[in-house]
Amino acid sequence: MDISVDTAEIDREVFAGEIIAIIRRKDDIDENWTRCGGFRNYQTNSYTSIMVIGIIKLLIANIFRLPLRNNKLLSHPPLFCYYIPNGGDVMETREIILELRTQKGLSQEELAEKVMVTRQAVSRWENGETIPNTETLKLLSKEFDVSINTLLGAPRQLICQCCGMPLEDDAIISRDSDGSLNEDYCKWCYADGNYTYSDMDDLIDVCAKNMVNENFTEEQARAYMKEMLPKLDYWKRYDELSDNGQFEEFKNQLITEINELHIEGMPKVEKLNALVGRDINLEYPLPNGMRVKFLDNQKTYLGNQLECEFGGERYFGVLASMDFVMVCTYDADLTNPELILYKKR
16 A cells, blocks of 8 residues: 655656665765755756655664764654656666566576576567566566566555655565565564564654754654554554564563673663664674674664663664574774674574
8 A cells, every 4th residue: 555645746657766865975966955844855957856755764873873974873854855867767677677687697598497487478578568477576576586566667656554664775675574575564664574563652752753853843753653654554454464462572582681691881771673684784803803794684683772881982782683692882983893792592
């Protein structure tokens, strides 16, 4: 289910652009920065800016302090800016399948074997004569690790049906327990078949404080979310979709296990939030001089950041999953990470 959003008037129904976030490098696009209601707006000669209300759910900002080039912490502005190249073409399914197959180094016959069709069927797709049926699209989605929406040329504007975040990048789309992409949710709200939020107020607490700026108060953010969230499919069907608190019980179990470690200088853990591996996958030095990463960039974990009880500039980072508990420390800008504990569960 999609929700309607207010946008600038445009001629095209299909968005062919991508999210322009405040962390884009300036040389990525010839942009002139302007202020629009307290939010970032991008205006260029060759691109049309489209303002879309949403919620940035990069919870890493709330957990691990990610520095921008101006040394400000990453925040959650409730605005997404998209651009559409003026006169630009949206890729068609035939072009997308050809490009993905070529990138993966597969022949038409090899792709056909993987998705259980004939080579002639693949040829017809790439010639634009036909498009794959629903079941074949699912197989292609899994084979190429892209959403069905992407395979079809992005005809729908996907929106997380839990938090309202636009899903313009396949990298932030959630996954089911079998690893397939679930186009209804973002990675922060749904992971490996589990919904990570069972309380709407908890979701509002996480997001609202990160939406605040000089022109958008926390009260306004909360009011906006309280009006918007009940319209989303997850909250409308909560009694049907929820797990009756099982995931919350699992989080509480992890919190108990972490606190029972009694790590010196680390405060008591009160809450664990959903985090995506690619945002928190620090590289740790080993005694032999090598450096290693422990996380899967595609997976969602539970974690939090805690200030050291002894003060100073070091922070504790706590991370957990079904398989392990990890505790580390690092400086405020995520430099000099040190692994304190890695424990298999």
